[in-house]
């Protein structure tokens with residue numbers, strides 16, 4: 001039997017949505033959960049103490065970047081990434097494949113692996129499934145990701161089919177190469193583009209391998225929102241109930257609420273920290289652009305309903321004079337934005353546990369769309385999720401349900 | 402604000418206590434004035450400030466020029482001034498126009514109406530009336546009067562003019578001071594002992610809470626400094642605190658302390674942090690043993706050096722700062738290599754913590770009456786090392 005280094009216990013449900021306890025080697029997590037992206041072994045100016053303080057459970061590290069600097073061999077020599085960055089809680093690393101395909105020119109995928117030009121010396125290099133796993137074994141994250149054949153969802157035709165079957169062929173090579181199955185959990189990634197038949201083939205292929213968890217890949221890449229949620233809904237419906245489900249590269253707060261309603265458990269996205277660097281704060285109403293001139297005399301906190309360190313102490317006016325000019329501006333905004341995402345995760349978890357998930361979703365949508373203009377894709381997804389949001393969608397709805 | 406000198410050593414070196422209404426306890430001097438960017442440390446997030454020694458770390462230097470743009474004086478007033486705006490009710494804020502990093506005096510453009518500075522929002526001429534308006538919205542614990550600072554290479558005439566203007570602006574600032582908050586009179590005079598004395602005498606004649614000594618670190622040599630410093634401190638009232646800008650290195654701090662200076666700005670730390678350096682010298686100056694550390698000059702180490710790639714030890718063994726308790730040289734080396742901001746955060750924490758420790762040693766030496774011995778030992782240790790290094794380079 002394939003080793004597992006996690007326990008996944010569903011603690012509460014509402015239709016397809018679930019709240020669970022995910023026990024990983026380094027931390028007992030509560031799902032649904034958001035994983036901040038710490039590309040190079042750190043998250044934009046935040047200390048690990050701050051990340052613990054705001055309730056971060058898992059940090060995502062990028063294998064491609066870490067393999068370049070400081071190198072996986074060095075991380076291994078120094079006792080793994082947890083020790084290197086002094087992060088006591090859980091870590092997840094991606095396979096490195098996606099970063100190569102998206103960041104590098106001339107990356108090419110063959111049956112052997114992903115070939116690419118070394119950014120260091122320009123020489124052709126090859127990342128095989130075996131090598132990706134070997135590197136991730138050295139880094140030592142609680143969850144490691146299989147190397148998959150990533151294709152943009154907007155591409156159609158035989159390339160998608162090829163990528164789907166190759167992803168399934170590669171998972172066996174990943175499993176074979178994985179040397180630490182009792183300490184690290186290998187997640188398979190469902191590919192198949194927007195084609196329900198291919199997605200189904202990929203899900204079944206991966207589920208047959210009885211992996212500790214599954215990710216839904218190839219999304220958040222420019223497809224329509226309606227296609228996006230349908231793929232998530234299809235995959236979550238056919239993935240095993242007793243295993244965690246991770247939607248990769250998602251996303252915006254709204255996407256996370258919708259995906260959780262459809263039965264997904266884990267998310268990652270650079271959005272909260274990236275948008276902070278450009279002076280944008282996440283708030284229940286949507287976003288707040290702190291660079292805007294109007295902020296210069298606004299003496300309210302970023303989000304009056306937020307109880308993070310930044311909102312408790314600083315005005316929009318003061319943050320306005322810091323953003324995009326001073327390091328502290330992006331530090332404080334990243335802090336607030338991550339706090340917002342992690343609080344959203346906690347609220348999703350607790351509302352499911354307390355049996356008030358539909359109310360939570362309705363309040364969330366009412367705040368974000370006070371005029372009742374909830375996007376159609378959200379309405380469609382919520383119908384499939386079995387959550388009645390009709391009171392949020394009518395322009396003249398009364399505040400009481 | 403209250404200030405009292407508690408002990409003297411070796412002539413003029415003095416240890417005292419500075420009490421500010423906002424601070425939880427008296428701040429002992431000689432003390433470090435922490436450099437900030439718009440009132441917050443450059444890279445240390447406010448929720449980590451508790452990890453620095455308290456109340457030693459509660460004295461913040463605010464450059465009033467940082468608030469020429471961004472938010473209006475009315476908004477700052479509405480928020481309630483610096484303490485409220487920065488969420489730091491228990492910190493003491495000292496407003497000095499320049500920050501010595503991005504905002505520097507530009508003496509060629511200063512004129513009889515006001516002082517000119519290079520700032521991130523361009524060259525700006527500040528008149529006393531605007532300056533005091535800004536101060537009254539910021540409501541600092543201490544502020545200094547507007548000065549016409551000039552570097553050492555200006556003509557004798559220009560240096561004289563700078564003293565004349567600084568004295569005139571001193572009177573204008575005092576007259577305009579609406580809240581009557583503690584004002585420190587600015588003293589300039591460049592490299593002329595005579596002008597330094599003249600400026601100090603004029604300042605000493607006014608009703609001021611303390612003094613700010615400007616015009617240092619602008620081209621004078623370390624050798625000519627003691628005479629200039631002493632010319633000023635000999636004239637100033639003993640019971641009032643003396644603050645200085647422009648002395649940074651440990652040896653320079655010791656030079657200032659010897660002349661009777663109480664508070665020092667920390668631009669030096671900011672430059673170290675930005676350069677990837679961490680202070681490593683023993684704060685009490687003892688055991689300056691020759692080390693095999695590459696990338697070290699016995700005061701500091703350059704964490705960019707490849708020798709630290711695999712170094713899993715903290716910057717300073719037994720240092721109890723947040724950085725040393727949680728992170729290794731190898732990790733900071735990596736963060737610097739990949740240009741991650743956390744490197745500066747961790748370095749600023751350690752460097753601040755370390756320098757505060759040095760100031761504590763200085764105070765202890767004064768209190769025990771051993772300041773001169775302390776200073777000599779410290780400086781000799783450094784000289785020995787520099788000599789050893791030079792000898793090694795010749796062989």
Ligand SMILES: [Zn+2]
Pocket residue numbers: 302303306307308309310311312336339
């Ligand atoms: Zn907040």
Ligand SMILES: [Zn+2]
Pocket residue numbers: 716717720721722723724725726751754
């Ligand atoms: Zn330290």
